[in-house]
Amino acid sequence: MAMKAALVSPPFVKDYMRNARCDFVSLSGTQWYPILLGQCGAWLEKRGVEVLFIDAPAQGLSFEETEVRVKAFEPDWIVFYSGRLSEGSDAAFSNRLCAATGARGVFVGPYASINPEATLSKLDAVKFVVDGEFEHPVAELLEGRDPAQIGNLLWRGEDGTIRRNPRRPPLQRAELDAIPFVSAFFKKHLDVKTYRALSEPYPYMDILTGRGCKWGLCSYCLWVHTFARGPVYNTRSIENVIEEMRFIEKELPQVRSLMIQDDTFTQDRITEFCHARLKAGLKLPWSCYCRADLSAETLQLMKRAGALNLHVGFESADDGILKNVRKGLTRERMTRFAVDARSAGLRLHGDFALGFPGETRETAQATIDWALQIRPHTAQFQLMIPFPGTPFHDYLAQRGWLDKNGYPSYPDLSSAELESISKRAYRRFYLHPAYFAQMLAHPFETVFSRIGVYFKAVPAVFWKRYVR
Template structure:
């Protein structure tokens, strides 16, 4: 079937692509690659991938495709679901014969509800959906496709058996050729990554059990399955030649450092290619491993600290100690590894005192840049079930985003209101970035590089606009 893979138009600047862990507008304009869409697109001959938000495409831009394709596969998320459904319905009105399917964490855990939400949706693909979509595109009988939930000819919703988890990751084709074919990579930004950058996965799953984390609890699972190092290096070699303008490769595995021997072996191979790279990491990597990574091209680690309070880390099953994270960060500073630290406010156990503790912790360890998010109870996560059971949900019918596309504070506690949690994000940012040493560091970057000066000035404008929009939201 002629197949269109789509990330639909949404809020201006909305980073909800099939790869983003938090679907929302960022503090500065940032977009993750739609890797979860590109993977099945690479498996379907003659397919096309459209990633509307980073390419600033409107519904009018994508509408003509409705008449030229037979199958539409649309990635959706909890925050963007209602908008995505409207897009699917409008496209089907243009072509009633168009078969429409949804993929993503939202439909993986709520297939029945998702299908009932709109009759324009013919099917959803649950869990790991790559081969499910491939088989749909091949025209197989839907009743024989594992992992598929669909509406049959009588209008009855049918749920086929689950698809077995994919163990041999080398059976998946490269995604970077799809990027080359269908995307303008210069439209993808990361506030802490060199530009232009490329990201893709070397494995799926995460052995950690963080209660809030979306992908391992809905699609990827907690068993970290990896591509062979040779397979990864083949794609890197291809991508290096295909994208000579790329300045950094980011490995988007939930935690690349979950397998220490493998990450060291992978680093040594990357070092032979002479690439600059970065990855997600837990704040417990041994110094010896960090040195191997740094010596072989590692520039930056994205580290989920979440909180500076030990009890909160226990509450969310982070499996991390604050003192270990502090020592890890010191090692990174000494080795010259840049850190982008991520923090979450409003997790179970949060109070005014723990927020203050986390802000002080962030200032003390001083990562180069930070991201501060609000605790988001996505359906399918332990945090969502916990919030339902305890009555922490501020509004059980609320969306996870405002009309601007920014996060709301979905959780509220007897001792800490959702408004206080929401407002603490701006306080966190201001107290971290408006310190004299941090300002001096940013100015130093700008003085040394005209390119960095242009970038930081643009990001500064976007950052203050973000704070302004949040202020309007809070009122």
């Protein structure tokens, strides 16, 4: 009889997005795919495990509804993909679900990897936490391997002592290629219409072609300091990626765009990918994350290869702040990139950050003004989250510059004022005449398909408090 595992992203509050690089309650109803948990599920199925897959926040499932589904499945194991905001709730629900089913449990994911000892110390029924990549450790647990022999695993022994095994090397190309296509797994287990990204044609599909960031130095990034540590970028073969894109075009005809969720799609990999994609004759538009230092020639090649939208961390207009957070780019270089991208016919989704060390009312205003100058197609103005385990967090903690919720709060610029500035930035950007002109030029995409988004976002940026 096959081993049975329930892979669960637990319920929390409405519109909670656990699957993003930094979890938050979405202003726009955005939901990304649970791609890391999905890859784990695909790997377990390949190993002969019967899988139940639940993404409760995206599916709108309550605690009771999730419990009913898991109990009916009668799992041997439950894999919990935990969050930062939801950590306490996830711990309580794991105790409840393991008690109700008699299943063993394990916590996984980037947030569980911030301080895995602390995570495990808060758990009762769950005895295991994986620090870092978790497909292989989870599979080995389910297959009955001695916990003491499983790399990346933290576990509680019979005497209650927490034990930590050495980290295993990150998955390399052959191992990443061996994971079945996550899009095929999602086709089987999820409804693609559940997932939405404001910057992408709907419905869309997320894929991952590599893990880690080749730059890997930014002081605020959760992933490079806790999950895929250091400047490392381990990738699937381009042939494997192209084959998955062929699968999506053929087997998921309702999908209108692809989002490559690699932390940073690098110039050399972009070049190889674009040439392979052109040769393959693929048609589905695609988007990706990249640094704002790609050459004009690369941007033009991306456009020819079907690129639609580039997600770019512009962060701040202040060069001093950019240097403080080790961004490795200047405002001038990123402005030139934005001009080149627009000239190539590419859209930009700009990520702007508020609350880094050195932030003042003047630098924050300069960042908003800069966003209006370079005019990305869509933008977000993030109140930065100092994740424990990052140099950004350590710097603020040492100086007492964190509020009670763990957000930046400086002697002359409180977290409440930073939130107010963030809301003002959204209002200025999305109520600007240039955005209304964009709406008139693309009415279906920016108006009719986003009515629900506006009903959610307007209260959030005018009178509601952000959920922290």
